[in-house]
Amino acid sequence: MASNPDTGPNGGEKKLTPTRKDSDHSEVSRTEVEDTLSRDNTVDGARPSNVNDQLSPEDRKRLEASAKLENPLAGLSQADLARRGEEFCAKHGLTEEEDIRAFRLGAMIAGNMNKYDTVEDLTEREREVLEREITHKWSNPTMLYAVIVICSLCAAVQGMDETVVNGAQIFYKVQFGIDDSDTNPNAKTNSWLIGVTNAAPYICCAFIGCWLTEPMNKVFGRRGTVFISCLISAIACFWQAFTNTWWHMFIARFALGFGIGPKSATTPIFAAECSPPKLRGALVMQWQMWTAFGIMVGYVADLAFYYVPDMSGIVGLNWRLMMGSAMLPAVCVCAVVYFTPESPRWYLTKGRHRDAYKAICQLRYEKVQAARDLFYMDTLLQVEKEAMNIGRSKIKELLTVRRNRNAMIASEIVMFMQQFCGVNAIAYYSTEIFIEASFPKTSALAASLGFGIINWLFAIPGFYTIDTFGRRNLLLTTFPLMSLFLFFTGFSFWIPETSTAHIACIALGIYLFGVVYSPGEGPVPFTYSAEAYPLYIRPVGMSLATATTWFFNAVLSITWPSLVQAWTSQGAFSWYAAWNLVGWVLVLLFVPETKEKTLEELDAVFNVPSRSLMAYGMKQVFYFWGHYILRRDIAPPKVPSARDTVEYTEKQFSKEKHHDPSARV
Numbered sequence: 311m312a313s314n315p316d317t318g319p320n321g322g323e324k325k326l327t328p329t330r331k332d333s334d335h336s337e338v339s340r341t342e343v344e345d346t347l348s349r350d351n352t353v354d355g356a357r358p359s360n361v362n363d364q365l366s367p368e369d370r371k372r373l374e375a376s377a378k379l380e381n382p383l384a385g386l387s388q389a390d391l392a393r394r395g396e397e398f399c400a401k402h403g404l405t406e407e408e409d410i411r412a413f414r415l416g417a418m419i420a421g422n423m424n425k426y427d428t429v430e431d432l433t434e435r436e437r438e439v440l441e442r443e444i445t446h447k448w449s450n451p452t453m454l455y456a457v458i459v460i461c462s463l464c465a466a467v468q469g470m471d472e473t474v475v476n477g478a479q480i481f482y483k484v485q486f487g488i489d490d491s492d493t494n495p496n497a498k499t500n501s502w503l504i505g506v507t508n509a510a511p512y513i514c515c516a517f518i519g520c521w522l523t524e525p526m527n528k529v530f531g532r533r534g535t536v537f538i539s540c541l542i543s544a545i546a547c548f549w550q551a552f553t554n555t556w557w558h559m560f561i562a563r564f565a566l567g568f569g570i571g572p573k574s575a576t577t578p579i580f581a582a583e584c585s586p587p588k589l590r591g592a593l594v595m596q597w598q599m600w601t602a603f604g605i606m607v608g609y610v611a612d613l614a615f616y617y618v619p620d621m622s623g624i625v626g627l628n629w630r631l632m633m634g635s636a637m638l639p640a641v642c643v644c645a646v647v648y649f650t651p652e653s654p655r656w657y658l659t660k661g662r663h664r665d666a667y668k669a670i671c672q673l674r675y676e677k678v679q680a681a682r683d684l685f686y687m688d689t690l691l692q693v694e695k696e697a698m699n700i701g702r703s704k705i706k707e708l709l710t711v712r713r714n715r716n717a718m719i720a721s722e723i724v725m726f727m728q729q730f731c732g733v734n735a736i737a738y739y740s741t742e743i744f745i746e747a748s749f750p751k752t753s754a755l756a757a758s759l760g761f762g763i764i765n766w767l768f769a770i771p772g773f774y775t776i777d778t779f780g781r782r783n784l785l786l787t788t789f790p791l792m793s794l795f796l797f798f799t800g801f802s803f804w805i806p807e808t809s810t811a812h813i814a815c816i817a818l819g820i821y822l823f824g825v826v827y828s829p830g831e832g833p834v835p836f837t838y839s840a841e842a843y844p845l846y847i848r849p850v851g852m853s854l855a856t857a858t859t860w861f862f863n864a865v866l867s868i869t870w871p872s873l874v875q876a877w878t879s880q881g882a883f884s885w886y887a888a889w890n891l892v893g894w895v896l897v898l899l900f901v902p903e904t905k906e907k908t909l910e911e912l913d914a915v916f917n918v919p920s921r922s923l924m925a926y927g928m929k930q931v932f933y934f935w936g937h938y939i940l941r942r943d944i945a946p947p948k949v950p951s952a953r954d955t956v957e958y959t960e961k962q963f964s965k966e967k968h969h970d971p972s973a974r975v
Contacts (some may be wrong), residue, residue: 382693383421383686388429391421398685402663408677409667416681420689432678439675447588453672457584457650458593462600463643464536464577467543468570469604470611470636472734473762475508475563476741477612477755478629485626486556490871501871503556508738509867510563511570516861519571520853526572532580532653535572537644543569544640551634569640575856578836583653584673586683594840595773598833602769604639605737606762611635612741613755655687663688704850713917717842718851720901720916724785724835725855727893729862731792731831732886735870736761736820742871746879747816748807757817761824768828780905781834785897788830793890795823800883835859841904842912898927903949917952926950
């Protein structure tokens, strides 16, 4: 929630979001909405024709719900807020005077957009803690960081699951009789078998695993889903180490997808629901950073177990230890996850408000903080339930409403390109790529480790640039560079193998690709998808986004070995280099900026015709060429925005001290 300097009846700016001021506050007055929309779309006394005049009852109700989701407590006085905090306690059996006081004051702070200076009766300690939320936002209870550590371990589990196979396949493809070397007469068939085996977890994720997230969360909660998915991952990793045929390895890896899918979707949700608003974005984005860390550790395991000899009749002990090593962080998560509290929001969905309060008290320093956040969570949850019952299915809402459809198109583009930029061809097959480039096997593994280190280290700047430079700008800058470096890598295979430059240029191209991928297409897709959709339809949107990235991950994993067989390394790298240019065009034409925009501003950004977004992208190209290349003094093109909401948005947010987009994640 953002802060406003102007004061209204509750000490904050009087929001233009229309709300009723009776004692119920459960519905938005349609008459007030009409009056507000009419007033906000009147320019110089003349009311222009706009789409609000033709809104259907369902469309109007959806817009009302979207507005209420931005600040469901807008328009309530401090007395009303205090009363509602006390009613919350009475309704849910919180009878301790200390708790009642906490909810009374917490509700007042929540409804006052987190400004506490006008709230009386706060102790000096409480004021100090509330102040430190802003001045020292990383100062939080140890238990909160314990949750984040568990979420980070989950990310590391996923990263290791993705890359231990990179080194192991050097050995097991020979042992399983699916060697795809040029000397093997069945090389073409075997290349497909290797690809299918490697892609098995991601096939499972795309078609089954990701779609199990919602039912598993409903039944087992966030902790339970994390525990079960990590347990499945640990068992599957252990299972992989005991396989002796390619189809047995395929089955074991397919089972791994039942762990990867729900875990990849649940862990960011768990972190988000436990985090304070000011730190939520940074903590949720730890998922990407520690996935990159797990990828690096996977390469370390490949190198560490390379020279382990066979013993006691065990053939391939080295690659079996590589595959089995990924179970260690998963076991660690299973061992400690239940020492942390469950997500308070999940308890609320189950009507377990007392448990939710106990949980959030472990995640905040003071009860006033806990009561404020829990009260706001519960209020928002009630509005979300109202928004989800607007008369149409979620899938129909996604496809037929222009605002949602444009968000879906943009989200699908960045999720698709996260795979078709070619990064996982390197993540999964870098050792094979370096061997093809005439590296010795151990040197190839060491070179892969170098890529893993770069992928992790350069993810760190992404946490700062994503909210300063912007999502769209990051993608428009890094896509051409990724294309350039993949072309460079592919063309380097034409350098004679007798030249030192052959190996050096291939490694340099791959490393430079990792440098520009990590702060761009690395963190942007999940962040963008998490904020592009309206809250009431976000679960469906994120399920689609996650399934998309895993599906195309599987496509890339399956096809890369055959692509190299058919087109050589030069052609395979050039193929994905070309896709990066396609991605640049798609982002330019269909992906608007979401940096530092609140929910209602995003409604205005996405609720425009596609031709307007495309026209803006083309104008940006001509502006960049004229202003930066030809050095002409020309004005930048105006960002397209919905005609019927732009004035409303400007009036509502023009006086904000700052935006807090992380509160939406």
